[in-house]
Amino acid sequence: IKTIGILTSGGDAPGMNAAIRAVTRGGIYNGFNIKGIYRGYDGLINDEIKPFTTENVSGIINRGGTILKTARSKEFETPEGREKAYKNIQDEGIDALVIIGGNGSLTGAMIFAQEYDIPCIGLPGTIDNDLYGTDNTIGYDTTLNTIVECVDRIRDTAQSHERIFFVEVMGRDAGFLAQNSAIATGAEAAIIPEDSTDVDQLQNFMERGIRKSKKSCIVIVSESPKCGALYYADRVKKEFPGYDVRVSILGHLQRGGSPSARDRILASRTGVGAIEAIMQGQRNIMVGVRNNEVVYVPFADAIRSDKPFDRKLITVLDELSI
Numbered sequence: 001i002k003t004i005g006i007l008t009s010g011g012d013a014p015g016m017n018a019a020i021r022a023v024t025r026g027g028i029y030n031g032f033n034i035k036g037i038y039r040g041y042d043g044l045i046n047d048e049i050k051p052f053t054t055e056n057v058s059g060i061i062n063r064g065g066t067i068l069k070t071a072r073s074k075e076f077e078t079p080e081g082r083e084k085a086y087k088n089i090q091d092e093g094i095d096a097l098v099i100i101g102g103n104g105s106l107t108g109a110m111i112f113a114q115e116y117d118i119p120c121i122g123l124p125g126t127i128d129n130d131l132y133g134t135d136n137t138i139g140y141d142t143t144l145n146t147i148v149e150c151v152d153r154i155r156d157t158a159q160s161h162e163r164i165f166f167v168e169v170m171g172r173d174a175g176f177l178a179q180n181s182a183i184a185t186g187a188e189a190a191i192i193p194e195d196s197t198d199v200d201q202l203q204n205f206m207e208r209g210i211r212k213s214k215k216s217c218i219v220i221v222s223e224s225p226k227c228g229a230l231y232y233a234d235r236v237k238k239e240f241p242g243y244d245v246r247v248s249i250l251g252h253l254q255r256g257g258s259p260s261a262r263d264r265i266l267a268s269r270t271g272v273g274a275i276e277a278i279m280q281g282q283r284n285i286m287v288g289v290r291n292n293e294v295v296y297v298p299f300a301d302a303i304r305s306d307k308p309f310d311r312k313l314i315t316v317l318d319e320l321s322i
């Protein structure tokens with residue numbers, strides 16, 4: 001292997017630039033050529049590829065977003081799209097690919113690697129923290145801190161007006177951001193997908209305490225197409241009249257901003273880990289960090305939908321929000 005191509009794909013996450021830097025510099029340090037692929041898999045298909053030197057990644061470790069741009073490529077989901085991508089890989093002399101992205105991006109990498117003879121290494125880049133086999137994903141810590149900062153501000157106004165606030169946070173199908181930001185902000189409750197099987201979480205929460213002791217409160221709601229923050233706010237208005245209810249949907253401000261030290265370090269460690277994996281002849285794995293050790297996780301495991309969610313986190317919030 002002489003030349004390594006690198007791309008970012010799916011939703012951007014703070015720390016992706018630090019990961020691009022780590023793969024580029026770690027690769028060059030170990031004698032590889034690096035090529036940057038722009039706009040995710042679309043850039044592979046459309047041949048938006050250029051050689052990277054150490055200078056290409058100077059001054060980016062502290063920057064949010066991704067200098068390589070990103071996309072959710074529809075074309076790469078088709079066999080024809082992947083065929084074009086492979087042809088460009090061959091024409092560009094790329095011998096291995098590093099893909100920084102979340103669940104969808106690593107699923108794409110897994111399929112590609114099954115069809116074509118190209119070693120693919122993934123780095124867990126997503127704010128959602130929903131990749132199995134790594135304790136945290138790149139971007140998760142920064143976003144968690146951003147949410148905490150926003151909710152602290154919302155609490156000031158919630159208390160002043162004695163209001164119930166439903167604050168909606170991202171996470172796709174995972175409640176890590178919601179549950180942990182609720183604990184970190186002292187929120188009164190979190191409504192998360194992991195806890196929505198049989199109990200009505202809103203009913204539970206309203207009966208448990210708000211009536212007794214508190215006039216203002218914050219409920220963090222994990223995004224959901226059907227039952228997000230607006231849905232719960234409407235229900236409170238109808239089912240528990242007498243409360244002054246407001247909704248705040250934090251949206252994409254959660255994805256931006258300078259990465260935290262933790263995310264920069266995770267990105268740097270896994271980026272160097274990706275180069276080591278290539279040197280060891282590994283293929284079709286995601287590099288993660290578990291129990292503070294760099295680990296290699298097969299793609300099929302990384303994209304599993306059942307990343308363990310510590311249910312004690314629910315108890316912690318419940319006990320502390322009395």
Ligand code: F6P
Nearest residue numbers: 011102126127128170171172255
């Ligand atoms: O996967 C990252 C994420 O931010 C999710 O939390 C969210 O559901 C989604 O991406 C939003 O995607 P888009 O930026 O395409 O609207």
